Amino acid sequence: QVQLVESGGGSVQPGGSLRLSCAVSGTLFSFKTMGWYRQAPGKERELVATISSGGSATTYADSVKGRFIISRDIAKNTVYLQMNSLKPEDTAVYYCNLPTALRSWGQGTQVTVSS
Numbered sequence: 051q052v053q054l055v056e057s058g059g060g061s062v063q064p065g066g067s068l069r070l071s072c073a074v075s076g077t078l079f080s081f082k083t084m085g086w087y088r089q090a091p092g093k094e095r096e097l098v099a100t101i102s103s104g105g106s107a108t109t110y111a112d113s114v115k116g117r118f119i120i121s122r123d124i125a126k127n128t129v130y131l132q133m134n135s136l137k138p139e140d141t142a143v144y145y146c147n148l149p150t151a152l153r154s155w156g157q158g159t160q161v162t163v164s165s
Contacts, residue, residue, distance in 0.1 A: 052076035059159030072146030088142035
């Protein structure tokens, strides 16, 4: 059974940075594309970044392109999201999951960008 545990969120000022981590249990991690999602209050959950199983291919939503970087450490079963130049509109709960084989959602990690 796959479990997803997100961490690293917090409160930052606009222009700041945060690095999120997602620890993945189970044997699927190294074989599957991983993704980071976010859900802002009153909005639907959206996919913001993906990374291929080997880590060589990444995709980003237009709203975060050039500011966020997704990466993964296969040995640690962990996927990361480096978030730079944060904006108030990035405020949301961030989740990781497997876009091609969705599992139960973790608790997410809150990111708040405010001056």
